[in-house]
Amino acid sequence: MNEILNRELAHFQSFFSRMGFKRIDGAVYGLLVLSETPLRSDEIEHKLNLSQSAVSISLKNLSSIGAIESTIDPMEKRVKLHSAKEDALSVVASVFRKREQEYIYEFKAMAKRLKDNSELQDQKTVAKRLDSIIQTCETAEAVMNFVIKITRDKLPGESLALAKKIPEALRFIELGTDPAKKITTHMTKSLATKLMGGLDRIEKNLENYRYEK
Numbered sequence: 001m002n003e004i005l006n007r008e009l010a011h012f013q014s015f016f017s018r019m020g021f022k023r024i025d026g027a028v029y030g031l032l033v034l035s036e037t038p039l040r041s042d043e044i045e046h047k048l049n050l051s052q053s054a055v056s057i058s059l060k061n062l063s064s065i066g067a068i069e070s071t072i073d074p075m076e077k078r079v080k081l082h083s084a085k086e087d088a089l090s091v092v093a094s095v096f097r098k099r100e101q102e103y104i105y106e107f108k109a110m111a112k113r114l115k116d117n118s119e120l121q122d123q124k125t126v127a128k129r130l131d132s133i134i135q136t137c138e139t140a141e142a143v144m145n146f147v148i149k150i151t152r153d154k155l156p157g158e159s160l161a162l163a164k165k166i167p168e169a170l171r172f173i174e175l176g177t178d179p180a181k182k183i184t185t186h187m188t189k190s191l192a193t194k195l196m197g198g199l200d201r202i203e204k205n206l207e208n209y210r211y212e213k
Contacts, residue, residue: 004034005030005031005034005047008030008034009026009027009030009031011030012026012027012029012030012033013026013027013030014026016029021061022058022061024050024054024058025058025061025062027048027050027058028044028048028050028055028058028059028062029062029067029068029084031044031047031048032044032062032068032082032083032084033084035083035084037083038071038081038082038083039081039082039083040073040079040080040081040082041055041056041059041080041082044059044082059082065091066085066091066093067084067085067088067091068082068083068084068085069082069083069085070082070083071083092147093147093148100140100144101141101144104137104140104141104144105137105141107133107137108133108134108137108138108141111130111133111134111137112130112134114126114130115127115130115131115134
């Protein structure tokens with residue numbers, strides 16, 4: 001594992017850094033992802049050549065975004081074992097909350113402001129472009145809000161499984177816009193309908209889940 005870790009760790013660090021987190025968080029997360037067994041803090045310090053305080057802060061950061069989980073070592077009650085969660089959806093949701101939501105919201109607000117500008121009211125081509133920007137931002141917001149809601153409410157079972165099918169469904173819809181793929185409009189619309197129906201069921205399940213709690 002050490003050879004793989006040395007070769008790939010920089011990619012974990014770079015990803016976390018670009019998403020607004022610290023590089024050390026990426027290093028610790030990468031180590032835990034590639035470790036078959038949970039690790040103690042001192043093991044993380046040794047493998048990454050980091051100080052105790054640096055590892056402690058990073059573990060708190062990763063725990064706060066739901067990227068890792070910590071349990072008590074059954075052999076040493078005062079020691080915690082740390083491991084990366086098998087489901088990375090919470091990491092994506094945290095990235096959305098931390099940066100992307102704000103950027104998209106600001107971009108959409110700018111487009112709306114320009115559309116309402118009296119000097120541009122009569123320019124239909126410009127208005128169509130701005131409408132497209134607004135609609136695209138709203139689509140991105142809907143996807144992000146959906147992912148965040150799923151992870152925040154920790155809804156298990158069918159809804160989470162369906163959420164993981166969204167990328168595949170969207171790829172099929174995208175292929176349906178390409179004549180070379182010869183996927184009929186009927187098939188595309190049918191898949192889109194099923195996807196929206198699934199999202200509606202998830203929304204209802206979330207509401208029921210919150211009500212029961």
